[in-house]
Amino acid sequence: MKTTALYAALSGAFLLGTAALVPAQTTHPATGDNSSMSTTTTRTTKANAGARDEYKAEKEKIEADYKEAKAKCKTMSGNAKDVCEKEAKGNEKVAKAELDAKKKGNDAATDYKVMEAKAKAQYDVAKEKCDDMKGKEKSACKKQAKADEDKALADAKANRKNVASNANATRSRTTTAPSDTTTTKK
Numbered sequence: 001m002k003t004t005a006l007y008a009a010l011s012g013a014f015l016l017g018t019a020a021l022v023p024a025q026t027t028h029p030a031t032g033d034n035s036s037m038s039t040t041t042t043r044t045t046k047a048n049a050g051a052r053d054e055y056k057a058e059k060e061k062i063e064a065d066y067k068e069a070k071a072k073c074k075t076m077s078g079n080a081k082d083v084c085e086k087e088a089k090g091n092e093k094v095a096k097a098e099l100d101a102k103k104k105g106n107d108a109a110t111d112y113k114v115m116e117a118k119a120k121a122q123y124d125v126a127k128e129k130c131d132d133m134k135g136k137e138k139s140a141c142k143k144q145a146k147a148d149e150d151k152a153l154a155d156a157k158a159n160r161k162n163v164a165s166n167a168n169a170t171r172s173r174t175t176t177a178p179s180d181t182t183t184t185k186k
Helices: 002-021 037-073 078-104 108-130 135-174
Strands: none
Touching (some): 078 108
16 A cells, blocks of 8 residues: 555656646747647657557567477477577567667667677587587587687677777768868968
8 A cells, every 4th residue: 555655756756857847838839839848758758659669569479489499499408408498588689689779779789798608609509519419529519619609709809999990080070170260361
């Protein structure tokens, strides 16, 4: 009961605070249209809520796909089951990284996180597959898996640096230096 009263009080305070910040009515100078500023605010809020709902739905779908894939692994046994579970977990991590990248927009950091998630997932699966082998063959397999992961992570870092340097170069090209318009007389 106390949390309900607290929630109601906080909601009321928030609504009163936003009502005080939004002007009641404005007139658009070009069209003479009398429209409420809160209409624009409401549209923006609904768009943000829609994006949050879409994100949440996608995240739930990813989690459901993971549970379904993991359930398929239960019919297996031994190392095949372990490999299946690693693949399911890796696919989930990659999908979540891609979803976060989509939410945040494309930049070097989000692209790097997606590439990093893929590299780590592939490494986990490859390392698990090595468990079927024995002796030198197993050791070589694990070394190769680690080498592949290291290369993929290095590629991801290089890609991040390239994207960042390209973005900086683009920004510096669009920024112009102020011209000197003063003349001096001799």
